[in-house]
Amino acid sequence: MAEKLVAVKGMNDILPPDSARWEWLEEKVRSLMARYAYRNIRTPIVEPTALFVRGLGEVTDIVEKEMYSFEDRLNGEALTLRPENTAGVVRAVAEHSMLYEGGKRLYYMGPMFRHERPQRGRYRQFHQIGAEALGFPGAEVDAELILLADALWKELGLRDVRLELNSLGQPVERKQHRAALIAYLEGNQNLLDEEARRRLHSNPLRILDSKNPLMQPMLEQAPKLMDFLAEASLKHFNAVKAILDANGITYRINPRLVRGMDYYNLTVFEFITESLGSQGTICGGGRYDYLIEQIGGKAAPAVGWALGVERVLELVHEQGHPITLPVPDVYAVIPESASLPVALKTLQALRAAGVSVQMHAGASIEGIGSMKAQFKKADSSGARFALIFGATELAQGCVAVKSLRGGKTDAASVQALQRLDDVAAWAGSLQS
Numbered sequence: 001m002a003e004k005l006v007a008v009k010g011m012n013d014i015l016p017p018d019s020a021r022w023e024w025l026e027e028k029v030r031s032l033m034a035r036y037a038y039r040n041i042r043t044p045i046v047e048p049t050a051l052f053v054r055g056l057g058e059v060t061d062i063v064e065k066e067m068y069s070f071e072d073r074l075n076g077e078a079l080t081l082r083p084e085n086t087a088g089v090v091r092a093v094a095e096h097s098m099l100y101e102g103g104k105r106l107y108y109m110g111p112m113f114r115h116e117r118p119q120r121g122r123y124r125q126f127h128q129i130g131a132e133a134l135g136f137p138g139a140e141v142d143a144e145l146i147l148l149a150d151a152l153w154k155e156l157g158l159r160d161v162r163l164e165l166n167s168l169g170q171p172v173e174r175k176q177h178r179a180a181l182i183a184y185l186e187g188n189q190n191l192l193d194e195e196a197r198r199r200l201h202s203n204p205l206r207i208l209d210s211k212n213p214l215m216q217p218m219l220e221q222a223p224k225l226m227d228f229l230a231e232a233s234l235k236h237f238n239a240v241k242a243i244l245d246a247n248g249i250t251y252r253i254n255p256r257l258v259r260g261m262d263y264y265n266l267t268v269f270e271f272i273t274e275s276l277g278s279q280g281t282i283c284g285g286g287r288y289d290y291l292i293e294q295i296g297g298k299a300a301p302a303v304g305w306a307l308g309v310e311r312v313l314e315l316v317h318e319q320g321h322p323i324t325l326p327v328p329d330v331y332a333v334i335p336e337s338a339s340l341p342v343a344l345k346t347l348q349a350l351r352a353a354g355v356s357v358q359m360h361a362g363a364s365i366e367g368i369g370s371m372k373a374q375f376k377k378a379d380s381s382g383a384r385f386a387l388i389f390g391a392t393e394l395a396q397g398c399v400a401v402k403s404l405r406g407g408k409t410d411a412a413s414v415q416a417l418q419r420l421d422d423v424a425a426w427a428g429s430l431q432s
Helices: 018-035 049-056 061-066 086-095 139-156 171-186 194-199 204-209 213-220 231-246 309-318 337-352 371-380 391-395 420-431
Strands: 046-048 068-071 078-081 104-113 125-134 161-167 265-273 281-287 302-308 330-333 357-359 385-388 398-403 417-419
Touching: 018 104, 018 125, 018 139, 018 309, 046 049, 046 086, 049 061, 049 078, 049 086, 086 104, 086 125, 086 302, 125 139, 125 309, 139 161, 139 231, 139 265, 139 281, 139 302, 161 231, 171 204, 194 204, 231 265, 265 302, 281 309, 302 309, 330 337, 330 371, 337 357, 337 391, 337 420, 391 398, 398 420, 417 420
Parallel strands: 330 357, 330 385
Antiparallel strands: 046 078, 068 078, 104 125, 125 302, 161 265, 265 281, 281 302, 385 398, 398 417
């Protein structure tokens, strides 16, 4: 017997009925994105490694530790399974000159890959939904994206999701803050852990994002980037806050919020919950006005966010929000194999009329299955009605109709026989 093969650790199968929850979320997202005039974009799962090294930053955790990178055996090209999709979207926008006629609002859904230790809400293959607005410099678009995310939480029925907000300013302001931060951290080297010491001169801003509890009192007193912002950066940030205030959006200014990628400037934000333990960030993003130029495109402003699908669905489940799973309208009970040609013709007519139909399938053409077993399957399917294609009924050009959910809710539920020729009209009564 061959060895049983299983999925790669941290890369999970999504099976029915759980897959229906994913479809439910995706449909909510598609509907909401359409109302905000965001259009779908789909980019490759594999991208040039240089895209992420250049875009995310060489000294980020993602590039240093977490990327699945490999050499193409045919041409030696360095390739990487995408660890996030903003860089891929920006690459596509630049490559296809999508901003030639003006700004674009885009969204995506799909798998990402990072080599991490699998844990609740954090997997090696994980899924993101993201929204990106490219070619718009105004603070109103930053605010629009935050409002879009907040609207999604309401659509999903989520509660107790808080918004944290910060501004990273512009590169010259960060450079001034960086010098002050390094000087402060050098004066407190005895309090830095090994990871912080390693980052001290390469990426000191990321030290502020440390979760090490022993470092928190010292980091609370570190120089704050907000104190280094010039008038234009403060004006942009204040404009974002004014729009959020006008829309009743509650937020907390977190001066240590820096996000994990080097490409951000000005507004950054995260939506956080306390319901998922250490993996509390369900959505994060910000403005990245220099990324398009960094990867070789014509300079253009941009802002966006991404949410973790697994974490959002976990939160939906944690907060007990019911999701209606799909069930068929009709279950076809077929007592004899001789009835199959007529039965399947009728079922096709029903499906063409928009009715969801599940057909009982027997073990063989000779053994369709007992009536008792078929009715048991029909009842467990969740279908509203059973159609019985018995020889007696078919001889009269009819099919028997049985309500499976009890009660007499409409005319179809009490109809003993339904003519095969009129099945489409009967289907219409189900949809009304």
